[in-house]
Amino acid sequence: MFIYNVTVNLDESAHEDWLKWMKEKHIPDVLNTGCFTENRILRVLVDDEGVTYSVQYHFDTMEIYEKYQKEFAPALQREHSERYTNKFVAHRTLLQIV
DSSP: OEEEEEEEEEOTTTHHHHHHHIIIIIHHHHHTTSOOSEEEEEEOSOOSSSEEEEEEEEESOHHHHHHHHHHTHHHHHHHHHHHTTTSEEEEEEEEEOO
16 A cells, blocks of 8 residues: 655645645545545644645555546646645655555
8 A cells, every 4th residue: 555645834824724625625626536545634743834734645556646646636736736826835755555
């Protein structure tokens, strides 16, 4: 099993709206792609700059992740970027559960 992890550092002024939007809109849209089996959203507790969250999506095979990246990620990431322009920095990593 694998995890697609998106770490997002947000401007203090945007984080409450962002968290609500993620829970109500973005994460359900990502899960509705059918590519992920579950997700978690976690807040990073020690951060000197803004507010940081880790959003984790679990998936079974690299082929599923590649399908997500090709077919769904561009539009979903564009929607996020347009909504929170200049209010966030994101870092993406792939993890394997061992």
